Amino acid sequence: MLTSYPQKIIYSGTGRRKKSVARVNLIPGSGKLIINGLSGESYLQFSPNYLRISCLPLKILGLDKEYDIYVKAEGGGLTGQADAIRLGLARALCHINTDNRVMLKSEGLLRRDARNKERKKYGLRKARKAPQYSKR
Template identity: 45%
Template sequence: MAEQLNSLQELGNSAVATKADAAPVHVQKLDSLGRAYATGKRKDAVARVWVKPGSGKIIVNDKEFGAYFARPVLQMILQQPIIAANRAGQFDVIATVAGGGLSGQAGAVRHGISKALTYYEPALRAVLKKGGFLTRDSRVVERKKYGKAKARRSFQFSKR
């Protein structure tokens, strides 16, 4: 013990001081160009996302997001964190995504947008966390095991 406490009052004061010090403080993280950067992941896809104030354009791999993600479901997935935060039309998003398929890439970009929004505006963290947008979906394809046809499927059994 480094310091000796003489009364219960001192103990109470020291407990309050340590609680205040331990509380996580989220601060704005911007690069030199005023953008927030984050990495989003889903399955085998990895997305690098930059968020900056703008008119609401979303660019994925140098294409408009509607052209890159043709399915309406994937477009909806991309816009979920922005709509949940009530920031539609306020931020431009630039993303580069690689690996996996289109569904995994959409999930990776969504995760990246959510993280970048919290870096740009830390007050949005509670809303995005409640919506589940900050949690990385850790489900990945299970590896194939030896002695099996696929990850779990056995070879066909022959009685004779």
């Protein structure tokens, strides 16, 4: 989706993973990551793995320092949010240039991971864990 503001062009994309939803906005800039009003490093608890996952689409396309990333993330935990940010960022990059889609798709970054937590069933302790069987 392309939104135009005075002297700013914003590209946006939405990513989902587990219970997490991330709305990603890309603005031409210096490459900073802002999540829910905090810097990306502090929000993702300075985890290099989460930071790497979140910014992977930009690194693959070589656009690390070209765009500022503003994210509104909600629901789930940090792992789900990092993956949701990655998908939203990849979708936003496809709006910028359609040639980006081929490269991102070959890396598997445009595929939504549909795995969710399985519901708990009655008579069981968790989704599949049963109480201990006693023969006598």
